[in-house]
Amino acid sequence: MAAGRCAPGAGRRCRGRRRGARDLGRGCARRPPGSSGAGGRGRAAPDRSGAPGSAHRPGGPRQALIPRRGASPTLPTGNRPDQPRGNAVTTRITADLTGGTCVRITNGNHVWTADEPTDAGGEDTGPNPYELLLGALAACTCITVALYCRHKGWPLDNVSVEYTHDRAHADDCEACEDEARGYLDRVRGRVFIDGNFDDEQRERLQEIAVKCPVHKTLDRGITFDGEEVHVG
Template sequence: MALRPIPDADADLSDSGFSGSVRDLVAAAAAMRKAGRAPGVLIGHSLGGAAALAAAGEIPEIAAVATIAAPMDADHVKHLLVGSLDEVIARGEAEVSIGGRPFTIRRWFVADLSAQDQESRIGDLRRALLILHSPQDATVGIDNATRIFVAARHPKSFVSLDGADHLLTSPKDVQYVAEIVETWASRYLPSGAPLRSDSQSGFVSVEETGEGAFQVEVTAAAARFVADEPVDVGGLGSGPTPYDLLAVGLGACTAMTLRLYARGKELGLDAVKVKVGHSRTAEGTDLFVRRVELEGDLSPEQRTRLIEIAERCPVHRTLEKGAAIETAAGEEPKAAVEQATQHARDMEQACGREG
């Protein structure tokens, strides 16, 4: 579950207050629990990190918390109000600049911050903790990360975001943080659905999420992700499009087929990379453009043969020949009897063991 680092520029920072943000997190977790998808990890940036630390103890399913540029104390925000705190107290509110953005701060918001006891919460957290912070953070100093780390119990980890600013305005910093958190969090999340077995049909499940006009959640074997349409056609752009997924199927099947062939022939194929794009021709027909990159100690003849094998992959043949589609309401289509193991047999046939 992710928290926004800082509200939008035109938002009111004191709309809900720190306590309100914590209540919102607990309520969101309760809604997810009711839907059968209780969160296992909380991730928060800046004051959102402090809220994640405060809320985690009230959400029993949370196994781990990651904070990014988080203050040790919610009260830490008051140091950003230098020159404005007297105005807040006297007038009841004032506009301040945080990270170069204007926010309205109200008197009750300041009082709410002062009432928080983060050190006790962190000491009693009893969840795995990952702290990410930049030594160059000019908004929330690195000493906050030190204090959080000292207050927390093991297991706890710290990652220095050297060179990053508070808002992670560099895309490289964002990518780095995402990769670190993803790898770390995987240790504390369930492994997901079991991989397909011979008895499974190969069905995928697609269900609307209610977000945006087109977003759907896809469940396939052990994977779960969202698919969507681009922003320019009314979607959120939050995931691959349906045609992207078709291209993925072709690319994945190509790589797997080539690997199966190379292993059977004991070729020196080190790696396969397949890129697939979709477009439509002037005549209105669909065109999938596939580029296959082969790495390894391969002769020109072997490379040529592998490209020929790529043309035999089962998904390639399906797209070329077309497929019948059977649709039924409220019951499993008869195609359920075609199990995932058939695809493996198709790939072996495509490889042409005799060739």
């Protein structure tokens, strides 16, 4: 289920192809009344139509912010894991198969579960790996906007993010054997930011919303630097 795959053996490197990341934030539209946020286990969010490019107005409906292409915003600095002072920060995740396709994932004091849906041979005890990946991207987007507004003292009320990917689940295992295809085919996102912002703040948030650290990591590609596989 990995997004990219290298053959066993230390020192071998492969670089993930950038596919779909530049679709993030495109096609944003007004959220229909009564629609939910990023919740739900569905593999794809329903289509939401509306007039793109609309901005939030005080007292008006909540609307999506569409990023301007080619923008290079500067995020607030501080003691953030993605911007360490001095040496790089290493993130460690441990995963153990607990039965069937259920996986227990740990990181420090945090524990969560990953699984496959029942129609893919799992027990649906947790999100699948693709959903975890999109969840990490969505969470990073929310946190980045929140930290930026806090840094600027801007009146943020809420951030809601939706991400979808198009790959059919049945193709996943087949793609794992083909390094050239072991990636998300297309990722699309909608970011909804609520707050009483002026035009300048609104334009800036349109840029910041698609520049979170996880987004930039996926966009520029990932290097797998020596994956060790021990069998037996």
